[in-house]
Amino acid sequence: MKTAWIATLALLAFVPPASAQTLIxxxxxxxxxxxxxxxxxxxxxxxxxxxxNYQSIGSGGGIKQISSRTVDFGASDGPMTDEQLKQAPSExxxxxxxLGAVVATYNLPGNPKLxxxxxxxxDIFLGKITKWNDARIAAAxxxxxxxxxxxxxxxRSDGSGTTYIWVDxxxxxxxxxxxxxxxxxxxxWPVGLGGKGNEGVAGQVKNTPGALGYVELAYAxxxxxxxxxxxxxxxxxVEPTIASTTAAAAGAAKSMPADFRVSLTNAPGEEAYPxxxxxxxxxxxxxxxELKGRALAKFLWWMSHEGQKYADDLLYxxxxxxxxxxxxxKIRQITYQGKPLVAAR
Amino acid sequence: xxxxxxxxxxVRTAPRNLGDRILRGVLRLAALVLVLLVAAIVVxxxxxxxxxxxxxxxxxxxxxxxxxxxxxxxxxxxxxxxVVSSLLALLIAVPLGVGAAIYLAELAPAWIRPPxxxxxxxxxxxxxxxxxxxxxFVLAPLLRTWxxxxxxxxxxxxxxxxGPPYGVGMLAAGIIxxxxxxxxxxxxxxxxxxxxxxxxxxxALALGATRWETTRMAVLRYGRSGLVGAILLGxxxxxxxxxxxxxxxxxxxxxxxxxxxxxxxxxxxxxxxxTEATSDLYLSALIDIxxxxxxxxxxxxxxxxxxxxxxxxxxxxxxx
Numbered sequence: 001m002k003t004a005w006i007a008t009l010a011l012l013a014f015v016p017p018a019s020a021q022t023l024i025x026x027x028x029x030x031x032x033x034x035x036x037x038x039x040x041x042x043x044x045x046x047x048x049x050x051x052x053n054y055q056s057i058g059s060g061g062g063i064k065q066i067s068s069r070t071v072d073f074g075a076s077d078g079p080m081t082d083e084q085l086k087q088a089p090s091e092x093x094x095x096x097x098x099l100g101a102v103v104a105t106y107n108l109p110g111n112p113k114l115x116x117x118x119x120x121x122x123d124i125f126l127g128k129i130t131k132w133n134d135a136r137i138a139a140a141x142x143x144x145x146x147x148x149x150x151x152x153x154x155x156r157s158d159g160s161g162t163t164y165i166w167v168d169x170x171x172x173x174x175x176x177x178x179x180x181x182x183x184x185x186x187x188x189w190p191v192g193l194g195g196k197g198n199e200g201v202a203g204q205v206k207n208t209p210g211a212l213g214y215v216e217l218a219y220a221x222x223x224x225x226x227x228x229x230x231x232x233x234x235x236x237x238v239e240p241t242i243a244s245t246t247a248a249a250a251g252a253a254k255s256m257p258a259d260f261r262v263s264l265t266n267a268p269g270e271e272a273y274p275x276x277x278x279x280x281x282x283x284x285x286x287x288x289x290e291l292k293g294r295a296l297a298k299f300l301w302w303m304s305h306e307g308q309k310y311a312d313d314l315l316y317x318x319x320x321x322x323x324x325x326x327x328x329x330k331i332r333q334i335t336y337q338g339k340p341l342v343a344a345r
Numbered sequence: 346x347x348x349x350x351x352x353x354x355x356v357r358t359a360p361r362n363l364g365d366r367i368l369r370g371v372l373r374l375a376a377l378v379l380v381l382l383v384a385a386i387v388v389x390x391x392x393x394x395x396x397x398x399x400x401x402x403x404x405x406x407x408x409x410x411x412x413x414x415x416x417x418x419x420x421x422x423x424x425x426x427x428v429v430s431s432l433l434a435l436l437i438a439v440p441l442g443v444g445a446a447i448y449l450a451e452l453a454p455a456w457i458r459p460p461x462x463x464x465x466x467x468x469x470x471x472x473x474x475x476x477x478x479x480x481x482f483v484l485a486p487l488l489r490t491w492x493x494x495x496x497x498x499x500x501x502x503x504x505x506x507x508g509p510p511y512g513v514g515m516l517a518a519g520i521i522x523x524x525x526x527x528x529x530x531x532x533x534x535x536x537x538x539x540x541x542x543x544x545x546x547x548x549a550l551a552l553g554a555t556r557w558e559t560t561r562m563a564v565l566r567y568g569r570s571g572l573v574g575a576i577l578l579g580x581x582x583x584x585x586x587x588x589x590x591x592x593x594x595x596x597x598x599x600x601x602x603x604x605x606x607x608x609x610x611x612x613x614x615x616x617x618x619x620t621e622a623t624s625d626l627y628l629s630a631l632i633d634i635x636x637x638x639x640x641x642x643x644x645x646x647x648x649x650x651x652x653x654x655x656x657x658x659x660x661x662x663x664x665x
Binding site for chain 1: 410411412413414415477478481482485486489509511512513591592595596597598607609613616617618619620621622623
């Protein structure tokens, strides 16, 4: 017994310095949580010294916690506003990690493939188009038998990045939406029912003939729900897929602002699906702790290169090459007391 | 013997008094912690709700706009939804719950009582998200395809049963809440009825009362305040229920008379929007709603207590 105790004590005394793990805390968006936890898992094999603790409390919480420095990094589905950035104690960087897309899903007899033009989508959600056999829906869907049935609009009731992307798109394509409703993680919906979470919207759509709602691409694919093609800025009807989502970022790469705070909805490019968005990690440009800062910067580098290959399996769209190059430059700007933490390679 | 007994008692009383005093102190502290907890909640909510109160004042309670983008907030649809869905739930759950309790305590054969009582407690322990999912996938389609068309066809002249049948809405919320509240009302009511002394029943039966008359006059009347307590417990759960309600109520901040129409409740909007509320005023408005929920709960409880007091007379008479 005694020797066992001594051995244990010796171990306790010995082990901590040997495996001095750096614990990095993060909090924020729920939408990218599956890929983030996959990354943290895989990264533990790359660098066993670093451990991540991520709490998916929502983008709002992520912004709040990084701004009050209670976590080492934040995560958000929507970019921070100028005002929020000003309130942060020091300069925050937005690092895009992957892309997500939001899709229109519906419940019609036989679930035919549907295509929507932006103005039709906006007017349905504004309550101006109320029947499925409306001439304007039919115009983009020749050959589809559309029923004489009211459209039941279903939206998210919980504040979410998914909603933000959806209404950001509607705001861009419809001046009336922009002026009457606007964009945010929750909005004052002109029509429709609210379902809680992707599962709430999906459940309501599946159960109600004539329903039209929006969910994340990953959720729709996993649950084999019908998804609609949408006409993009180049005038082409594009189906939502991982490739067409990545194409949205590639299209926007040329005009990417330096801080990555860009909305990818209605992005240019022949192949681009128009309702897509980055999701971001939020980190301080000047890291308060050298050890943690270095580990974080290394992880960001890994995430934007090797990490991207895990995206496909989890139905996220990886960053396109030109954007990865831009992210590299951004990661090199992360410093500790003015010294860069990732050497220029 | 007595000579021995007196010092013995004297010796024992002193520490017992000390123990009593300690016990009293500890219990008083426990009670005080409860009071402090409530006070701390109120203070903290008032503090964080202050910006919204400043901006909107009393209009907050009577406005029905909820626009997080333009930051115009009003709580009326939420207050309405909470009160109506809870009342609807009680309307269904009270006869059912108290009826089941009467059966379990007074009429059921002895062998059936334990398994039934066990089942009731089992139902009370089902997590609310399960009820919510069941509501989405079973109850709502059932309401949409059968119940609502039927109600619309037969009672459609009432404004309560008009409008398109979505399945989800105020009616679905009321029914889900009723199902969740029934086991609570049943379990507590049963305990109350079992606590009624048998002499009550025997006295009534001896006077020639029938089974129903005995139950009504001797048992129910005796246990009335306990029964109201059981119903209040159910009401408390209905007012504060979040998950199951938000999954079936339709989440539309609108005051609509029809039970078919979607609605929204105070607890639901807080749960739905709290995590993504990024601006201070938005957050403040949500906490203001929390404060309002607190106030509504206090008012409803006070009203129910008044009700008990106003009907409390005959109970005393019987006890004397």
